[in-house]
Amino acid sequence: MDQFEEDMPEQEIQPPQYFALFDSQTGGIVTFFVDAIHGENIPSEAVPITVEEWQTYSAEPWTWKRDGDTVRLRTPEELEEERANQPPAPKTPDQEMNEQIATLLIDSAAKDVQIQQQDEIIADLMLQVATLQTASEGGGA
Numbered sequence: 001m002d003q004f005e006e007d008m009p010e011q012e013i014q015p016p017q018y019f020a021l022f023d024s025q026t027g028g029i030v031t032f033f034v035d036a037i038h039g040e041n042i043p044s045e046a047v048p049i050t051v052e053e054w055q056t057y058s059a060e061p062w063t064w065k066r067d068g069d070t071v072r073l074r075t076p077e078e079l080e081e082e083r084a085n086q087p088p089a090p091k092t093p094d095q096e097m098n099e100q101i102a103t104l105l106i107d108s109a110a111k112d113v114q115i116q117q118q119d120e121i122i123a124d125l126m127l128q129v130a131t132l133q134t135a136s137e138g139g140g141a
Contacts, residue, residue, distance in 0.1 A: 018054040019046035026082070027065040029057060
């Protein structure tokens with residue numbers, strides 16, 4: 001043992017203390033803290049949990065819920081209700097652009113139909129005019 005090691009007082013190494021912060025409305029896990037990292041910045045509402053609980057909860061945090069003093073798995077009905085009530089994910093720039101392109105294509109197709117209908121009306125009117133001209137030319141002879 002060297003002089004440095006002799007001067008070092010033996011310290012008992014404490015395992016880290018983990019904490020979970022739960023949403024006050026839904027009981028769902030919001031985030032985790034560990035004292036070795038977050039120190040004094042751990043909210044007072046955060047609940048101390050064991051390392052084993054942290055490992056279990058952090059593997060699938062959306063499946064756990066705090067009811068009173070108990071943390072339990074959410075029921076399939078609770079999970080489905082939460083999924084149904086979540087707002088839609090924001091659209092990516094590609095999705096936005098694809099929607100705009102689709103809207104333009106639909107508008108363009110609708111204009112093409114209108115043009116075809118107008119062309120048919122014009123063709124009918126031209127036929128009527130030609131029929132009237134033929135009738136007036138034939139009747140005036």
